[in-house]
Amino acid sequence: MAVKSPKPAGRPGEPSKDVRPADLDDLDRSILSLLHGDARITNSALAEAVGVAPSTCHGRVRRLLELGVIRGFYTDIDPAAVGLPLQAMIAVNLQSNARGKIRSFIQQVRRMRQVMDVYFLAGADDFILHVAARDTEDLRSFVVENLNADADVAGTQTSLIFEHLRGAAPI
Template identity: 40%
Template sequence: MDAKDRQIIRALQRDGRLTNQDLAERVNLSPSPCLRRVRLLEEAQVITGYSADVDPRACGLTITAFIRITLARHDRDAVKGFETKVRDIPDILDCYLLTGEADYLLRVLVADLNAYEEFVRNRLHAIPGVASITTSLVYGTVKQSRLYPLD
């Protein structure tokens, strides 16, 4: 990936709806080589898809929770079982495997505190092998970015 590819990626991260013509102008290429580069980035799975950024509050999802999970056991079956269950729960947007005290960090969106309680009681407690659950609720956002530092 060269500097021109990085320019293309930065431009598409800022506005994934750019036409090829507009993208080519922004990165100072003619349309044909620009399109060829975009296709190569897609084929190499550097660009993995396109999506719309949506305000969760506008969709009624007012609570963001970061949940730290510690497993009771760490054998292959316990880890695989937990990770399989997590992938099937739509309220969990992100799940990260961690070093340190907790094993996983989940980012969860729910409508309100009642929905959060329902989520913990009926979704997380239903996953076998969870030893502890620690939650931090978000009450403000200082910075949120989906733009990767490609410089």
């Protein structure tokens, strides 16, 4: 599906602060559920599956993009298939005097090849990083050389992932 995502509001890389739920009907929810299962489904197949004309379906998808309900279409790469079979979640805490550097920390870790996802949190930890590595030595090197060596990082805690299962669509 060749549909472009609109730019999110706010600074680049920041999600929209508008958290009001969109007004979705059953057709929108059906479209979202099918796209969640297969973002590469053609518009014709999607329209047929939900029982509407292709033009109606395309208009609905475009509207969902414009509303920010659909944030984009992504390729789900299997880390093991590209030589990174070990996954972990790393809780990161910044030094209390580094609070002004939160955005730069986010930009820095997002550029690291091992980092799959970055979660900025409220609570005991400041961030959770979802990372992939070749093996335990590669993971250890990543944590020691990239995170613990950073003067702004107060500490880390690493948890290995045994299995990653995708959840249901949040609709």
